[in-house]
Amino acid sequence: MKIIRSAAIVALIGGCAIATMDVRPASALTLMDFIRGGKKRTSPEYAQPARPLPGVGMIMPQQIDPRTAAKPPRVTGPRYYTYKAEPLRRIATDHLLDPIVTGSVQNGALPPMLRPPLSDARQFLPQINVRATEGVAKAVENYYGSRTDFVWINGSGVSARAKSALAVLAQAAKVGLDPQDYAVQVPSDTFDRGDMIAREKELVQFELAMSVATLTYVQDTVRGRIDPNKISGYHDFKRKSVDLFAFLDKMVGSDDVAALIESQNPKSEQFQALKLELERLRAQTDATPRVEIAPGTLLKPGESNPELANVIAGIKLKASESLKTEHAVVLASYQGTPDYTPELVSVVEAFQKEHGLKADGVVGQASIRVLTGGDTTADKINKLEIAMEQARWLPDGLGNRYVFINQPAFTASYTDQGVEQFSMRVVVGSKTNQTYFFQDEIQTVEVNPYWGVPQSIIVNEMLPKLRSDPGYLDRMGYQVEVGGRVVSSSAVNWYGSTSSVAVRQPPSSDNALGELKILFPNAHAIYMHDTPSKSFFKRDQRALSHGCVRLADPRRMAAAVLGTSIDDVGKEITSGRNKALQVPQKVPVYVSYFTAWPNKTGSVEYFNDVYDRDTYVNRALEATRNARRAEG
Structure with a gap:
């Protein structure tokens, strides 16, 4: 095998493309494709077209002067958007007033003291100014346009129903929502009984505002506050629908409206684990000792770096007692010097192995994250709130x-019978070629x-070489x-x-997809597959x-979804x-993106935001908060 001479070549090892144009689902380019570019292979027989084809029989590349030829085009992938939150509009209360429905004709001749309470309160509806998103506004308009009673x-x-509901809305933070989104000004129990008109206006204002707040909460907790498809082209979800009119009607007949509202929160075990972790973190004061290591630190065996002292301090703080006992002599004798000696390398390697990291003694981003304790409590809370928002995009369960x-x-x-059967390492898309966030079903x-x-690889990576060497793919056996x-x-x-x-590349020992691929047909040409590049699974950052998902143990996953044996x-x-x-x-299959997620034991783990997607979710949530606070 030839020696690899360029890191750029390594970057072309297989995966999937982020953009396709009239091509079948695909993965990525293998290392062998490039380093064997000059090797002769037996070319397959080529059928000669009976009529001219696009790109064939025209001006041949060698007849074009490269100096005057246009540069190769680029196929670009999805992009991130500036999130546009759903605006609020005024509820059309003037359309809800019907003299026959309100009873104002029946009660108009009665003195105010003899009229039933609120019997004429609907006459104040046109004066009420309450704003809501389109879906909530329509539900409120439809309900009060067809009902004579108040909720x-x-x-x-x-x-009492309202007070029960208000108690649930006030606790919205417990399920990762913002209580301010559902805040309602509650009329005081004390008021001027000599001015019942003002009192009834105040109550009607509260009535509509309460319906808006409750329905907004229900809609938010069922499907999330933000539309994921408006965050980026990498998000692909069918947003859940909520029958708000029916829910408002259901609350009228409920004996326990608080339980009814709370029942709309996700019930999955994963969401419950996130909720418990959020409650736990909010109860602590973040007094846990932390070690700080300078950002960007990269420490290799044999080097000298003043950050070594912080690395060893982190090991003393985070390592197990058994590890510290085993390496007690080295840890006790360390005097804070910057020299990374073989004895200290052994300690670091043991620490890395204990935490599931690549035990190579190199202290980089992944090791530093463990040594420093990772995220602060505030960071973890933010990741949990984002995870709870994103969990609402998936099915509840x-x-x-x-x-x-x-x-x-x-x-x-892989989970079967509700129990995780196994887990394996994977390689996902690079930051340039990101894997999408969506759900689908495995079929084949x-x-x-x-x-x-895919076209993105043909155009972006193969085309420059093909313009100078048109027979390249023939020799490679493509x-x-x-x-x-x-x-x-x-x-x-x-x-x-x-x-x-x-x-396309025929099956072979160095095929980019290895021995097999697991397909769940989707618009993004994303699937799981094997790879000849096994060394990547040893890395911590993968x-x-x-764009596709490479599996460390593809035969095991294939056997699981096929319901057969690995043999x-x-x-x-x-x-x-x-x-x-x-x-x-x-x-x-859920091709997901969570920087906080429970493991099979229910303990929440935290991960680096490899694509910076949490940043965009935070921006979308902030835009939503601003839209909901805007004055109408």
Whole structure:
């Protein structure tokens, strides 16, 4: 094998593309594709097209002067947006006034002292100014436009039902929401009984405001405060719908409105674990000792660095008692010198192994995170609130059987019968080629797969080489199609459009997808697959692919979703034939992004925000808060 001479080549090792144009789902380019670029292979037979095809039979690349030719185009991936929060509008209270419905005709001739309380209160509706989002406003308008009764007021005051509901809204922070979003000005129990008109106006104002606050809470806790699809092109969710009119009607007939409202909160065990962790953190004072290590510190064996003293201090604080006992002599004799000696390297390696890190003695970002205790309490609370918001985008309860990929954790787990069966390391998209956040269903396992090269890789990475060496793909054994017809790579005009050009790599030992791929058809060409680049799984930071999810143990995952044994999967692979195996029953898969998430024991773990997505969620939440606080 040739020696790798450039780090840039390593960056091209397989994964999936972040953007595609008229191509089949694909992964990424293998290292072997480039380092064997000059190796002769037997080219497949190419069918000659009966008629001219786009990009074929036109001006050949060698006839074009590269100095005057246009630069190769670029295929770009999704982008992040400036979040635009849903605006509030005034509820059309003037449309709710109906003299027949309000009873003002019936009671108009009665003296004020003889009229039933609130019997004419609806006449004040046009004077009420309450604002809400479109969905909530419509539900309130429809309800009060078809009902004569009030929900939250009776006699001359606030009802017990309202007080129960207010108690739930006031505790919104416990479920990761902002109580200010549901704050309502409550009329005082003391008022001027000589001015019942003013009192009834105040109560009607409260009535509508209370309905808006309650429905907003219910909608927020069911589906989340923000629309994930407005955060970035990497978010892909069908937003949940909530029948607010029916819920308002249901509250009228409920004997326990507080329990009814609280029942709308997510009930999954993962959400409950996040909720308990949030409560625990808010109760503590953040007095836990911490060690500070300078940002950007990278300490390698044999080097000298003043931050070494803080590293050893972190080990003394965070290591287990057994580790500290085993290395007691070295730790006790360390005098704070900057020299990273072999004895200290052994201590660091033991600490890394104890915390599931790569035990290489190199102190980098992952090790520093553990040594310093990771996030502050405030940071963890923020991650929990974001996680609870994002959990609402998913089904309430992930199911009894599913695959859960958490990108910041670089893991994929398989759950059956409601119990996590196993978890494995994965490689996800790099920051440039990010993996999407969505859910789908696994349908197929393909053994000895073809790799269809996506347009983003053809254009961004292959095209510059193909313009100078049109026969490159022929020698590499790739298959090229133009308009659906197989042609020679050297016959394609690589200076023209590639939109009708498809490239795929046949099954082989160095195929970018390895032995198999696990498919859940989606618009993003994302799937799970094997890889010949096993060394990447040893790294702590594994955002390295073109977008797809590479599995450390693909045979085990394939066997799980197929409901068969690992040996049976191995036999299919050993046959050497490309074959699609349908899963007996579709398996939900969550390609998720949580920087705080419970493990199988229910303990919440925290992870680095590898794509900085939490920043954009925070911005979206802030925009939502500002929109809801805006004066109408």
